Amino acid sequence: MNRQHTSVRRRRRAAALALTAASSLLALAVRPDSASAAPADLVPTRTVTGITASGNPVPARAGARIVSEPRSGALQAPLSPTRRAALVKSAGAAADATAKRLGLGARERLVVKDVAQDRDGTTHTRYERTYAGLPVLGGDLVVHLKDGRSTVSEAHRTAVAVPSVRPGIPAGAAAAKALAVSRKAAVTRSRAEGAPRLVVWAAGARPVLAWESVIGGVQRDGTPSELHVITDASSGKIASRYEGVETGTGTGQYVGTVPLSTTPSGSSYQLVDGDRAGHRTYDLNQGTSGTGTLFTDDNDVWGSGAQSDRQTAGVDVAYGAAATWDYYKEVFGRNGIRNDGVAAYSRAHYGNNYVNAFWQDSCFCMTYGDGSGNTHPLTALDVAAHEMSHGVTAATAGLTYSGESGGLNEATSDIFAAAVEFHENLAADVPDYLVGEKIDIRGTGAPLRYMDKPSKDGSSRDYWDSSLGGIDVHYSSGPANHFFYLLSEGSGAKTVNGVSYDSPTHDGLPVTGVGIENAAAIWYRALTTYMTSSTNYAGARVATLRAAGDLFGQYSPTYLAVADAWAAINVGDRIALGVNVAPVADQTSGVGQEVSLQVNAYTTNTGASLTYTATGLPEGLAIGDTGLISGVPVTPGTSDTTVTVTDSTGASVSAAFHWRIAYVYANSTRVDIPDVGPAVESPITITGRPGNASATTEVYVNIVHTYRGDLTVDLVGPDGTVYSLLNRSGGSADNVDQTFTVDASAQPVDGTWKLRVRDLASIDVGYIQQWRITP
Incomplete structure (x- = not known):
């Protein structure tokens, strides 16, 4: 059978990449009005990036690559649908006992969302929480069980309690407020998607009884909207809002002549992928609802490579979905987006002149527009991987699509889009760290986003700062994309697959790359094992350090490179071998007002104890054995204060800062x-x-x-x-x-x-x- 132009029946390789498991550091408290970097577990100064065979440190080299393999024990074990269902059932049966062990309240219950298991037998059970039978939004958590001992990663760290589960305002009033919010957010054709549901909102400063309204409509750029509006059920105040339709960007580039898996139907063929749980690809025929028409062909030769042939976009979409499915399965053992062996579906040719693509968890589907003039379809490989990865995020950490967590959600899709590109290594779509490099939306030939220096797109941020959570998630994703590039390739000028990059760092120090395969393995484990719905940039640092510790060992060169890459985007600082002390921000305290400032420190020397001393403390203050500075200042003025931390091996480090005593x-x-x-x-x-x-x-x-x-x-x-x-x-x-x-x-x-x-x-x-x- 002739297989010119695009497709033959797809037969994929079955490769596997070993993964691995955990560590955590200390917490840094920074005054909100003086913070210059995202808070981190521990933010010391790192001086080395590698270890020689003799155990001696070796200096960093800009552009060098750390070469190491993940530990096999922490690799997630592939789970058949039957095995996964059995683990979920077992966890569900033990949910009440788990809730009691975690110290949850009498009215709280745990509901199993997913279970993953490492090859060494460690299980990671992801739970949603309920209170008096009501869903607790922002109450999700992950219980990690190894050798009979458990630890937990939580979105909300304490027991949930609200004064009453009787709403003070009716559902209709909440729906009206939600509709008003949608209009303010420029959502047109707004309509309520069903009645509001009563929930407990635990993602704010304190849990409150709330109404969750979902408002459908159309966003400013033509993307469908599923705006979730959280209304305090007692006061009627808007507690939060976030978008449920997660959008992405991509290229109109075709993947060239590629194999496809299709299904015979009588004398014709359907674009139904029987090798991947029956993934179906539809032509929406410029519609904006429903599934449209399933792509069919009379001879199993699909598309011509020309945009005018409607099948061409279908080929790109189907191949991208297959490649993404294979990437997650071959590299991480993940069986489909939800890890349950069930396929999503894809819709091409959405709307008219629609310059975007999007994932909807409500339909479990990907949708692709045809771009400006309906001549630049957003159906490239990285777009498919981006959209399907939104589904993976929804099925695991569930990162809320607003604020810093929304930026991390969007970056996760960009990260795995790049990883899938490198995994496929197509001649027609050479792997790179660019997003949307072929679509040319702006008419300048420039990509939509740059992972090596995100600010080159004119809107994205290169580094974290405290305002990051207030900008569009496609731009607040910039620092995380930058982190991933630095962790993969390192800083400085270099050429990868013919593309020139020159990635800067916030602290001016070099970062040594660990390779995109290892960087992606670390991010995947952090996402699926440690992140929760409310994870922010500081939390992502903690999660990726734990993941790197699992996979490569705590304080291994790869672990230290993760800390370096975060420091390079202004999240925490670098980790030194020996004593680490969290830098202390300049302080302002009031005359006659109680002071309590904890100096956080840690040593990598196993079993060593710490001693704290300080010079230049304001009169009335003293430092204790645990590093707590306390007392009552009595005299206005400014002191140059230095805290020195020494461990029992003799290793020592200091942190200097100014301490102003004033009338506050x-x-x-x-x-x-x-x-x-x-x-x-x-x-x-x-x-x-x-x-x-x-x-x-x-x-x-x-x-x-x-x-x-x-x-x-x-x-x-x-x-x-x-x-x-x-x-x-x-x-x-x-x-x-x-x-x-x-x-x-x-x-x-x-x-x-x-x-x-x-x-x-x-x-x-x-x-x-x-x-x-x-x-």
């Missing part, structure tokens, strides 16, 4: 901010301080609010002078957690200072949690 005044009384209402004020009265305030008066503001762009925030001096701190800036980002500096030198210190806040737009609400002034 605070108000921590909650003040609710009415929606589109009058301004509210929070006062601080100062007495006994003659003279005027400083030209660099500091005002720290902590406001909890779901749309900071609604707010104006002012400081009002004792004589009534108003100083604008925030004027509806920050857009849709949550909360105000920021220190402002104002010239208040014309104001007397004594008197009543006020923080004045007003909400000038509807729907979103919040409250003043606390504020401080250092005049």
Whole structure:
């Protein structure tokens, strides 16, 4: 049978890559108004990147590659659907006992979502949580059981409790608020997808009874919308919102002449992949709903390579789905997206001029547009891998598609898109660390995203900072994509498969790559074993370090490279062999106010104990045996403080910082901010301080609010002078957690200072949690 142009019946290789298992570090506490890097378990300074055969450290070399193989014991064992079902059933039977062992409340229950098992017998059971029979959103956790001992990775670390499970507002009112939110989010043709359901929302500061509404419609770019809106069932306030349709980008490049697995049907053939659980590929015929028409052909020769042939896009889509299925199975032993042997399906030719592709967990399907002018279909291999990987994320960690977790969700899809490209190694789609490099949406020939330096696309971030959670998830994915590139290939100038890269680092220090196979293995294990729905960048660092410890050994060169790559994007610091101490941010404390500052340190020398000393501490403070600095400062001024940590082998390291002692005044009384209402004020009265305030008066503001762009925030001096701190800036980002500096030198210190806040737009609400002034 002639097999020109595109397809022959697909026969795939059956290769396997060994994987492996765990470690954790300490926690770094950083003042919210002075943090410069994402918090991390432990953030010391790393000085070496490898170990010689004799055990001596070797210096880092920019562009070098760490060569190592994962441990086989921590490799996830391939599970047949029957075996997986048996593990799920067994875990379900033990769920009540597990909940009791974890110290959950009497009204809480665990529901098994998935079970994975390593080759050494370690099991990882992922649970959803309920409270009084209600789903607990943000309550998911993973129990890791090895040799009879268990540890847990949790999205919400304490028992869940709410005062009542009787809602204070009716479902209809919540639905109306959710519809208003969808209109504010520019979702057109909004409609409620069924009635709101009552849940417990545990992803916020404290668990609350809430209504979850799902609003359907169409996003600004034509993508379908499944907007989840969480409404506090007592107050009616919007607690959160996130999009349920996870979008991606890709190329219009065809994969060339490739084999396909198809199914005979009478005298014709169907694009149904019998080798992969019957994955089906449909032609939507420019429609936007339903499944369209199953691709069929009379001679099993599909497509012509020309965009005008509708089968061509179907070939790209079907091949991409098959290649992605094979990658997860061959490399990780994963049997389909949900690891249950069930196939998703694909829909090509969605809408008109639709420049995107998307995954919907609700239909368990991938959908692809035809691009600008319906001439650049987004059906490339990396697009298929990207969309199917959204499904893998949904089936495992379930990273919420908003904030930092949304950026990690989107980056996960980019990461495995690159990994699938390298695994396939097609001549027609040479593997690279670019996203959408052939589609040319902007008409410039540039890719949509660059993993080596994400900011080259004009919108993505290269490095983490505290504002990252407030931007679009496709751009907040940038630092994680950058991390993955650095971990795979290392920093600096190099050429990979004919593409030139020159990846920078935030700390200016080199990163040594471990290879894309090892980097992907670490990310996959972190995603499927340790991450939860609310994992942020700091949590991802912890998860990947644990995964690297499982796979390659704690403090192995690969483990240390993971810490290096995170430090290179401003998440934590590098890990040194020997004593590590978390850097301490510059401190400001109040005269006469209790101080409690924990210095976090760790030594890699097994069994060694730690001793803490400090010089330059402000009068009234002292450091204890555990590294806790405490006491009550008595004199204003600034000290140059140095903490030194020494272990019993003699290894030592120091952390230096400035400690300012000043007159700090605070108000921590909650003040609710009415929606589109009058301004509210929070006062601080100062007495006994003659003279005027400083030209660099500091005002720290902590406001909890779901749309900071609604707010104006002012400081009002004792004589009534108003100083604008925030004027509806920050857009849709949550909360105000920021220190402002104002010239208040014309104001007397004594008197009543006020923080004045007003909400000038509807729907979103919040409250003043606390504020401080250092005049």
